[in-house]
Amino acid sequence: MSLSEASVIWMDGALVPWHEARVHVLTHGLHYGTGVLEGTRVFATAEGPAVFRLADHLRRLERSARMLRIDLPYGEEELARATVDLVRANGHESCYLRHFAFLGYGAMGLDMRSSPVSTVIASWDSLAALDSGGRAIRVKTSSWQRTSPNAVPNAAKATGPYLNSVLARREATDAGYDEALLLDAEGFVSECSSENVFAVRGGVLRTPPASAGALEGITQDTVLTLARQLGVEVRVENLLRSDLYAADEVFVCGTAAGVVPVHSLDDRELPDAPGDLTKRLADLYEAAVSGAEPRYRGWLTPVGR
Ligand code: PMP
Numbered sequence: 001m002s003l004s005e006a007s008v009i010w011m012d013g014a015l016v017p018w019h020e021a022r023v024h025v026l027t028h029g030l031h032y033g034t035g036v037l038e039g040t041r042v043f044a045t046a047e048g049p050a051v052f053r054l055a056d057h058l059r060r061l062e063r064s065a066r067m068l069r070i071d072l073p074y075g076e077e078e079l080a081r082a083t084v085d086l087v088r089a090n091g092h093e094s095c096y097l098r099h100f101a102f103l104g105y106g107a108m109g110l111d112m113r114s115s116p117v118s119t120v121i122a123s124w125d126s127l128a129a130l131d132s133g134g135r136a137i138r139v140k141t142s143s144w145q146r147t148s149p150n151a152v153p154n155a156a157k158a159t160g161p162y163l164n165s166v167l168a169r170r171e172a173t174d175a176g177y178d179e180a181l182l183l184d185a186e187g188f189v190s191e192c193s194s195e196n197v198f199a200v201r202g203g204v205l206r207t208p209p210a211s212a213g214a215l216e217g218i219t220q221d222t223v224l225t226l227a228r229q230l231g232v233e234v235r236v237e238n239l240l241r242s243d244l245y246a247a248d249e250v251f252v253c254g255t256a257a258g259v260v261p262v263h264s265l266d267d268r269e270l271p272d273a274p275g276d277l278t279k280r281l282a283d284l285y286e287a288a289v290s291g292a293e294p295r296y297r298g299w300l301t302p303v304g305r
Contacts, residue, residue, distance in 0.1 A: 006090040010082045010121040012073075015089050021120065028103035028115040033160020035102030036064035039255045042087055042123075042303065044094045045291030049087060050300035051097070052255075052289050054080055056218050061099055064156040069112070072101055074119055080301070086121050087303045096127035096256060102159065129194055129256030130178055136263035136273035137178035137252070139192065141241055142168040146182040146190035146213035154213045165193040179252065181241070181265065184213045189239040195252035195260070196220035199244050200277050206235045206243070219253040219285075222299075226284045232277065241265070249275025251282075259285050 009021040029035040040057040042049045058076045065072045074082070079099065087095060099121050106115030130137055144167050147154060152161045164182070172180035172193070181197065182190045191197055191214040198207045198220075205227050208214050227234050244250050249272050250262035259282040261274035274282065287293035291300055 004125045006092070006095075006123050006125070008086065008089050009123075010086045012118055012120075013082075015086065021122070023118065024105035026105050026108060028106060028108075028112065029159060031108070032103075032110065032112075033158065033163070034068065034070065034112055034115075035100055035159035036061055036068060036070060037098060037100040037157055037159055039127075040083075040097040040099065041255050041289070042092060042095045042097060043289045043291070043300075045300065045302075047291065047302055049093055049095075049303040050291060051083060051087070051303065053218050053222070053299050054083060054301045056221075057099065060157060060216070060218070061101070064158060065101060067153045067156040068158055070101060070103065070117055072119065073117055079119075079121070082121055084301070084303050086123055090123050092123060092125060095123045095125055098122045098124075100159070127256050129254060130260060132178050132260065136261040138176075138267075139179045139181050139250075139252075139262050139265045140172045140175060140177040141266050142171055142180040142182050142193075144168045144171065144180075144182065146184050148185050149211070149213055155210055155216060157215060169193040181244070182213070183241065186212075187240070188212045189241060189244060190214050191217075192252050192254075195254035195257050197239075197244070197250065197252050197262075198223065199239060199247040200249040200251075200275060201243075201247045203277070204233045204235060205277065206237060206239055208239050209236045212238055217254060219255055219257075219259070222285065222288065223253055223259065223281055226281055226288065227277075230280065230284070248272060249278050251275075251278045253285075258282070 008015040038057045101119045103115035104118045168180035190212045196217040263273045288296035
């Protein structure tokens, strides 16, 4: 994945040139993973670029910080303004945004109270979450277990615990697959390394709950909302890996990935990839993020040109 560099990064209240947004090597977050993050997207719409579900992303960032006892120096409104300023300054028509806050250079050691908090927003023209080139993906169940909610709070989108996802993704791609499926300690399906997972059988749409260690994905919530409005029966409940093997359709979804059909799970091919419901939901998602569907305009924050 190559990243195109934008001109500025928002860092601790100011727009700074891309290469000047630096930290000290003894940054607490580098050593102990003490940080929280968000991945958010800006889509091109007929009215110019617009951020999708910005308030929801910023509120999750705030909740993540609260769970980790990191005091965010900026509130939702300030971060929303900073986001718009950054997207305009970088002249993006569409982009991927990374909001994050981490403990900086203060004191070495596990005590987190003496390190200052840094807050950053960076942007890229695009960021491909899955290198599948748009085709349905091949997924493999990971030998790595999803971190237990009593080891780290999975509901917090925190930097340190991403090691779990990084290990799982590396194992899957080394073995020739596109993505890893992680199970929780009980063997229930949790999620993929950076997407939530859905299974369709007999017209019923199912996805695992947060109690299985899955992030409360904003795209997952979007898909559930869209499906309910289509009149589809949805269930947020524990799934076994065999529920995925036996499904009619499986797809994964996340901010960077969008809605992506699964071709096979552990080499067991799904009957339909993409299946009918996956296609309908992917189309509706596209209509929502692009502003083409007026009923979802409330999810878009216009950036202005
Ligand atoms: N699970 C994990 C582990 C993720 O990293 C992501 C990406 N943020 C998701 C699920 C999907 O979440 P969202 O739809 O909010 O991007």
